[in-house]
Amino acid sequence: MKLILLFSFTVLSASALDYKRDVMPIFKEKCYDCHSDNAKKVKGGLRFDDEENFYKRFAKNDVVIPGDWDASFLFVTIVRPEHEKGAMPPKNKGERLTEKEVRTVAQWIHEGAKIDGEKGKKGSDELDPEKILKFKDGRIVTEQFGPAPKALEPEWGEWTNAKGITITARFRGLSKGKVSLELKKTGKKVAYPLEQLSKESQEKAKKLGGSSEIKMMEK
Numbered sequence: 001m002k003l004i005l006l007f008s009f010t011v012l013s014a015s016a017l018d019y020k021r022d023v024m025p026i027f028k029e030k031c032y033d034c035h036s037d038n039a040k041k042v043k044g045g046l047r048f049d050d051e052e053n054f055y056k057r058f059a060k061n062d063v064v065i066p067g068d069w070d071a072s073f074l075f076v077t078i079v080r081p082e083h084e085k086g087a088m089p090p091k092n093k094g095e096r097l098t099e100k101e102v103r104t105v106a107q108w109i110h111e112g113a114k115i116d117g118e119k120g121k122k123g124s125d126e127l128d129p130e131k132i133l134k135f136k137d138g139r140i141v142t143e144q145f146g147p148a149p150k151a152l153e154p155e156w157g158e159w160t161n162a163k164g165i166t167i168t169a170r171f172r173g174l175s176k177g178k179v180s181l182e183l184k185k186t187g188k189k190v191a192y193p194l195e196q197l198s199k200e201s202q203e204k205a206k207k208l209g210g211s212s213e214i215k216m217m218e219k
């Protein structure tokens with residue numbers, strides 16, 4: 001038994017993820033149009049085809065924080081809902097990463113974002129994406145934000161609060177009793193307590209927010 005455990009440990013550590021071998025091919029397929037030498041103009045000054053250049057960019061905008069995958073902007077951009085600004089690749093401009101590819105990127109960052117032999121600090125074991133990164137219906141589910149909204153209102157809609165004041169906004173999610181709305185006027189996102197909305201707006205939010213939250217609230 002001991003031997004088997006030892007053996008599997010060796011295998012695991014031998015397969016620690018490396019940028020060039022494991023991550024670069026993913027980006028090559030899905031990001032090079034805009035983030036490599038292939039691009040007419042390298043978008044955001046960020047290149048994935050040149051490890052040295054990429055490594056130098058780690059700190060800028062916290063693009064990669066070795067050991068801290070969910071705080072790394074790179075990770076945020078690839079899991080951001082497709083329709084949102086800043087989602088990568090931008091909507092209709094390329095193929096999104098598969099769940100497996102997202103996991104590889106997260107795991108690589110977690111392990112210290114090894115690039116060309118250089119390696120940063122590894123994240124703590126509790127935050128190993130293998131343990132806590134979960135997907136539902138192709139979207140990540142985080143403790144902070146709860147399940148991602150299933151359906152999105154295609155258009156701007158009218159939302160009314162309990163006092164009868166109506167605003168134009170777009171539904172962005174429902175979590176822990178708060179409705180996230182994007183205000184048309186300012187483009188800002190606000191988290192609004194569900195019970196402070198009118199009955200109809202509450203119903204609308206629940207319908208758009210997916211089933212899990214409704215079940216919780218109906219109890």
Ligand code: HEC
Binds near residue numbers: 027030043045060
């Ligand atoms: C069609 C072009 C296009 C494709 C394809 C694309 N991006 Fe981008 N990317 C952009 C643009 C435009 C920006 C924004 C630049 C800015 O605002 O300065 C950007 C910015 C970024 C940033 C932020 C850089 C920073 O320092 O703020 C990251 C991270 C990123 N992209 C990752 C990716 C990844 C990963 C992929 C592939 C899965 C990808 N992009 C595919 C166009 C693209």
